[in-house]
Amino acid sequence: MPSPPGFVANFDSATAMTMATAAFLRGEDWPALGNPEPLKPLAARANVLPTKVREKAFILGGASEITRPGRVGKIHIDDVADWIAEEYPERRYPAVSVGSSSGAGVYLNAALGSPWLPQTLLLPVGQRVHPDDPQTAMEKGKEPAADLLEANPDWQLHHMHDANQDRLMVRALTYFRVKRRRLGDGYERFIVDRLPPGRTLLLMECKARWKTTRMGDRYVYQHGAMGGATQEEFHRGSERVAEYLERYDSPVREWDGPEPDTESPEAEWGFEESLRDDVVRLARERRYRVRRVIFEDPDSLSPLVADLYRWWYRRRRIPANRLLISSFVINDPYWTLRTGSTPFWMKFNMQPSVDAVNAYLDSTDPFDEIHLMLFQHGVRAVGLPPKEAWTDILARARKFGRPAGADLDEFPYDFAQFAKYHDALQAIPARYPLPRPLTLDELDEFLSQAGDYEGVTFEDIDP
Amino acid sequence: MVSRQTTPIGAPSCHWREHDVDGVRVAARTWVTDPPRPEPIVAVHGLVVSSAYMAPLADRLSDHRDVWAPDLPGFGASDKPDHVLDVRELGRALAGWIDAAGLRDVVLLGNSFGCQIVAETTLQRPDLVSRMVLLGPTMQPRLRSVPKQLRRWRKEQKTQSARLKALQVRDYAKAGIPRAITTFRHALHDRIEDKLPLLEQPTLVVRGTDDPIVEQDWVETVVGLLPDAELAVLPGATHAINHEQPAQTARAVGRFLHTR
Numbered sequence: 001m002p003s004p005p006g007f008v009a010n011f012d013s014a015t016a017m018t019m020a021t022a023a024f025l026r027g028e029d030w031p032a033l034g035n036p037e038p039l040k041p042l043a044a045r046a047n048v049l050p051t052k053v054r055e056k057a058f059i060l061g062g063a064s065e066i067t068r069p070g071r072v073g074k075i076h077i078d079d080v081a082d083w084i085a086e087e088y089p090e091r092r093y094p095a096v097s098v099g100s101s102s103g104a105g106v107y108l109n110a111a112l113g114s115p116w117l118p119q120t121l122l123l124p125v126g127q128r129v130h131p132d133d134p135q136t137a138m139e140k141g142k143e144p145a146a147d148l149l150e151a152n153p154d155w156q157l158h159h160m161h162d163a164n165q166d167r168l169m170v171r172a173l174t175y176f177r178v179k180r181r182r183l184g185d186g187y188e189r190f191i192v193d194r195l196p197p198g199r200t201l202l203l204m205e206c207k208a209r210w211k212t213t214r215m216g217d218r219y220v221y222q223h224g225a226m227g228g229a230t231q232e233e234f235h236r237g238s239e240r241v242a243e244y245l246e247r248y249d250s251p252v253r254e255w256d257g258p259e260p261d262t263e264s265p266e267a268e269w270g271f272e273e274s275l276r277d278d279v280v281r282l283a284r285e286r287r288y289r290v291r292r293v294i295f296e297d298p299d300s301l302s303p304l305v306a307d308l309y310r311w312w313y314r315r316r317r318i319p320a321n322r323l324l325i326s327s328f329v330i331n332d333p334y335w336t337l338r339t340g341s342t343p344f345w346m347k348f349n350m351q352p353s354v355d356a357v358n359a360y361l362d363s364t365d366p367f368d369e370i371h372l373m374l375f376q377h378g379v380r381a382v383g384l385p386p387k388e389a390w391t392d393i394l395a396r397a398r399k400f401g402r403p404a405g406a407d408l409d410e411f412p413y414d415f416a417q418f419a420k421y422h423d424a425l426q427a428i429p430a431r432y433p434l435p436r437p438l439t440l441d442e443l444d445e446f447l448s449q450a451g452d453y454e455g456v457t458f459e460d461i462d463p
Numbered sequence: 464m465v466s467r468q469t470t471p472i473g474a475p476s477c478h479w480r481e482h483d484v485d486g487v488r489v490a491a492r493t494w495v496t497d498p499p500r501p502e503p504i505v506a507v508h509g510l511v512v513s514s515a516y517m518a519p520l521a522d523r524l525s526d527h528r529d530v531w532a533p534d535l536p537g538f539g540a541s542d543k544p545d546h547v548l549d550v551r552e553l554g555r556a557l558a559g560w561i562d563a564a565g566l567r568d569v570v571l572l573g574n575s576f577g578c579q580i581v582a583e584t585t586l587q588r589p590d591l592v593s594r595m596v597l598l599g600p601t602m603q604p605r606l607r608s609v610p611k612q613l614r615r616w617r618k619e620q621k622t623q624s625a626r627l628k629a630l631q632v633r634d635y636a637k638a639g640i641p642r643a644i645t646t647f648r649h650a651l652h653d654r655i656e657d658k659l660p661l662l663e664q665p666t667l668v669v670r671g672t673d674d675p676i677v678e679q680d681w682v683e684t685v686v687g688l689l690p691d692a693e694l695a696v697l698p699g700a701t702h703a704i705n706h707e708q709p710a711q712t713a714r715a716v717g718r719f720l721h722t723r
């Protein structure tokens with residue numbers, strides 16, 4: 001498969017989730033987060049290195065995709081559509097989904113056999129700042145931002161700085177997250193060519209928002225990001241934040257970021273609504289149905305999708321007693337379905353995700369087995385759960401629970417997880433054939449039986 | 464709008480009219496009375512030819528209805544856009560032209576590739592179209608390949624009159640060979656069968672028994688896919704029925720418009 005254009009980040013949620021969805025639609029699995037197979041043994045041995053070196057290797061992995069600030073004006077973001085079109089097999093689909101990233105969305109689209117076209121992308125731009133200096137990070141972003149926006153009129157920029165979870169990366173690069181305001185030629189051609197009239201466009205709309213500083217017409221600056229720390233902690237500080245900064249030997253004990261003056265769709269996950277108008281315009285012309293899938297938080301869809309898979313397995317008379325917890329970009333619908341596993345996606349690896357899994361387990365029939373694919377990001381960040389939080393979850397299985405490749409003692413530094421999850425999934429002995437995709441009618445049938453899910457609504461737009 | 468008279472044939476006589484559609488000048492042959500009659504017919508030509516191809520049928524239909532036969536952008540007397548329009552863009556252009564000409568409740572009539580544009584326009588703008596007439600509609604999915612189409616097309620050449628051949632040479636020369644080839648590719652790529660089930664307008668599908676391009680089972684499929692359609696089979700008629708068998712075709716169309 002071709003790799004994405006050089007200016008987008010391979011390690012980002014949108015790119016990784018596109019690749020995972022596309023791999024499944026090609027009938028393939030998705031090992032080592034889409035990295036070349038020969039790198040697997042190398043990555044699997046990453047843990048023999050001391051923590052400092054591992055951190056460096058992680059940064060270098062990300063840094064290989066950096067664009068130098070002076071070259072940002074040359075980026076034509078729409079080019080990414082050509083790569084995405086090539087990722088997905090060339091055939092006609094029952095539905096096409098467009099919009100927000102969500103790992104639960106990966107499994108939903110896999111079930112429906114529909115490709116997903118991301119609204120948001122990450123462009124890593126080279127920039128050296130101290131992680132705990134969000135003000136300077138903002139200032140330094142202005143010039144490349146102006147170049148980028150001028151060259152890309154259909155996009156808006158959310159310059160994001162997260163000194164908590166992305167502490168390692170933000171030393172070498174800054175996160176330019178860009179959101180599509182219109183479909184653009186590439187997406188539109190993809191949809192028209194591969195979605196026959198009368199079929200359905202799914203709009204994935206995550207309602208997550210964040211307090212931001214307005215920098216321009218299509219440009220905001222976001223200090224902080226969703227994860228372990230709250231918005232208030234980023235903007236006002238807290239005891240946890242002070243401890244964290246001390247632990248990393250920072251000269252400050254709270255962040256002094258620019259004062260937020262507006263609220264925007266969250267840089268990584270939130271849906272920018274102007275895209276909806278353009279989708280409806282195309283739907284009118286091609287007589288597509290438009291179904292909005294609206295979810296409060298990126299992981300609000302997770303319980304629904306897990307229950308959908310369970311319902312689907314029962315309908316196929318397959319035991320639905322294995323839970324596979326995935327996190328952030330570690331998703332593999334192929335092995336999930338081949339092993340008859342119920343996928344529950346965590347947005348990251350922080351305490352709120354632990355709470356979400358526990359809430360789901362409280363709400364549903366117990367599972368015999370629980371497997372955990374745990375993303376590793378190399379920072380003892382604010383809100384990082386202790387090892388016991390994970391072992392407690394695994395202990396909730398009726399028969400056994402185990403990490404799928406991760407060494408929990410090494411969390412969150414076990415970068416070998418990226419190489420090992422694939423082998424761990426294959427080690428699950430059960431094998432089932434890949435089913436034909438669920439139809440939208442079957443999805444409706446499930447939804448009418450399952451009732452409402454908190455934070456999720458489906459809404460049809462009459463074209 | 465500019466008006467320019469050509470040789471008058473029958474009543475009403477044929478006039479050229481021009482409209483601006485998003486910066487592109489679109490010319491049309493028109494057979495229109497004053498005041499205009501309701502539910503005008505818009506006749507859409509096939510691959511690369513022009514409205515001249517529609518004239519013999521239009522002339523006969525104009526006894527009872529106003530008839531408008533535009534040259535699609537890139538063809539005949541109309542402007543040539545910078546790039547070769549695909550079916551979707553041609554549909555958009557035709558809808559834009561119907562708006563610009565101030566027409567409403569039109570009977571969209573097409574021949575061959577023109578039927579693909581009729582279906583596309585009706586898909587995009589159902590509000591403009593009251594009924595459809597599809598004469599020898601393409602593109603049969605089974606024959607959707609360049610060699611298959613070329614073979615059929617060569618057979619079809621043998622059924623053409625000398626006058627039609629002359630007209631084609633003239634119109635191909637006007638459009639240019641690269642435009643002809645690209646438009647043909649677009650036509651091959653377009654899946655009319657996906658659109659037909661969504662087109663609720665009452666529709667007449669017509670096939671000539673001597674049409675080598677359009678097979679009987681395909682037109683039956685077309686009628687089956689359309690929610691409200693009927694089939695007329697014209698004995699001895701060919702593919703370019705609007706040009707070669709205009710009287711026979713006009714009778715079938717007239718019957719449909721009168722009874723439905």
